[in-house]
Amino acid sequence: MTDLGRPAASPAYRWVIVAAAAAMLAIVMGQLVNGLSVFFIPMEREFGWSRGSIALINTAGLIGIAFGGIVMGAVADRLGIRTVCLVAALAVGSCVTAAAWADQLWQFHLLFFLAGAFGGGAIFAPVIAIVGSWFPVGAGLAIGIASAGQAIGQGGVPFAAAFLIEALGWRGAMLALGLISLATLVPLALLMRDPPASRHPGGVAPADRAPPLPPGFVVLALSAAVLFCCTCMSVPLMHLVPLIQGYCISAPDAGGVLFVMLIAAIAGRVAFGRLADMIGPIPSYMVASLWQTVGVFAFTQISDLSLFYVFAPVYGFGYAGVMTGVLVTARALTPAKGRAMLMGVILAFAWLGHGFGGWQGGAFFDLTGSYTLSFANAAAAGMLNLMIVGTLLVMVRRRMAAAPA
Template sequence: MNTPDPQPAYRWVVVTAGALILAISMGAIVNGMSAFIVPMQAQFGWSRGDTTLINFAGILGLAFGGLVMGPQADRRGTRPVVLFGVIVLGASYVTASYLTALWQFYLLFFIAGFFGAGAIFPPIMAAVGNWFLMGAGVAIGIASAGQALGQGGVPFVSSLLIEWVGVSKAFAVIGAFMLMTLVPLSLLLRQPPAPSGANDPAQQDAPWTGLPTSVVITYLSAAIILCCTCMAVPLMHLVPLIQDRGFAPEQAGSVIFVMLMVAILGRLAFGKLADMIGALPAYITATAWMTVMVYGFVYIEDLNTFYVYAMIYGFGYAGVMTGVLVSIRVLVTPARRASAFAIVTMFGWFGHAIGGYQGGLLYDLTGDYAVPYSVAALAGILNLVIVSTLFRKQKSFLLRPSLS
């Protein structure tokens, strides 16, 4: 006889709406600017490093904004905070269509990240986890897959828009689209039912690991800043790299679109792998996959090879963020899980900003992408060292005899 599912059916509405909101908003703020780098360089005459710094400003705003806006969601509820965030983000893109000075883009995208994306990402990920007290790994994987969808789709669509209407009108169209779609999706978000005290499944879903929370946060923060530095290089600079090989912007955008469509499957697959072999081993596997392959992009000259290589890379790299999120859930007790999530992901956004900016800066200094992709591979290696050390600490605590 099948046992009825005790969790509310509305949780699927929340996770679906959350995944779609993350797809559009995070696709725009995390690497949506990748499609604009070369066109803005041509239109305004700015260097590639200076143009990439717009993306740096947006992600820096997201990193700090999450620490401020996340607690607001705890106090005011998920819906009003996310609604505020999507309005700010959409309005910022519309405003960008009128800008002509570099410093204006820096300021605007920092605001878009702080009050826009910062009010979207932490509250939605926390809400998904709260609605899915049992089997939260699958839900987190779905929401994370939505982000991957946007990180591939937004640059691809942006490339097409830039070709059709130019840089300024492309910003305006994207901003209007965000306002028309994200506002109604935000209205679908609700608070989960209150947990039932001692029978709260969240307590059953948090096995004790013996590791102090401060240790977990420290190691995961150091690891994620390195793994995101690594992954940000192809996310921001694969499109320009392919364009440098002589291919059209829409062809370059289609490669990263295909890569991140495959990444949707990767995020789900590594969520399942985490259930099978553990969160940290799954995280290590995904990071090793990404690290081994990231430098290979610089050797490719053929468009078909870019497609194949990007798909293989994308499936493995996608498991990194799923591994991080599931690791936080497994290694941190429920009472401190929200704050741990905010702190660790803040360092992840720092890594994204650093990786994207150093790619443009080192390209300007060397005239080639070999050095930026080398730095990405080195960051991946250092991340593996840190996560492997944390895994060994976890095993040693679990094997330590009880003193009680």
């Protein structure tokens, strides 16, 4: 029995959910968000394709995640999280394995789109929504820990793939990643469960009370914000490795910089999740967004490997808080009913922003022979995100101040 107004103790199994979610996000999102970055130059050499064209493979996967997240979020609301996670495990493993034999651009586009739609789309929004639902109190920290798995994957997958490419060639590396995905994701998916029914007085947890703004407006505002936010975020994720390689630095060393950046991002995601519990989701989101926007262009001003290693973790710690801020803010401002689908809509625009940012990074490099304009565009997109989020914060505070006690 709990005191009135205090949440009932959640089952201990919720931490298994967090750990399984983090591991799945590491494997899936590490491959689909920026895992292709270390394949740019080997594919460019073999096929003669431009970097913009190769970046479109990644964009196809992110578009798949965008639309798949909406559909699979609705499926998760109806059929449960375990079903969609099993679909994701089979989709990612099969598609990445098949990509080892592809030799036409359209084949890569199709395979990565399917991996995104039925893999990344089934994993990201539904899993994050479920993690938050297991934690009526302290969801910011739990979501931060789960999303830290993505940071581990975004650093670990390209780092490991760089060595696999050197040992096995890019096709052998792609095959290895696909088989590893199948072997690990299926058991992890079987661990996932939907949360138990609410045991709060009146059946409503504090985090599930009516949000201060209409859901339709929240979805519209956050969708616009994350579109620009992730346009900014994706440029260093997709192009930092080839940017560094442009200074005659080896692929493993360049991948090592990205790995160090994303190791720091693990701590950043957890820290900003905790910060969201302390100062509120939107202020935490704004702090991280400002950090990312100020820091992104600085990468083009560095040419020494040691300086890349110094700056990358500083940038990584702050930029990582952006995705935690997005996830916790979306959870706080959407109603519990249909949350997985609503978060899927918001995150669809995040992945579209990721795809656009990665593509424009390659396209402007092809036009100018330099990454300067690509990273400048990223910073401009970050400023637009800050303007939208700042406006949303003002509106929420005004609405809450005007609401009855």
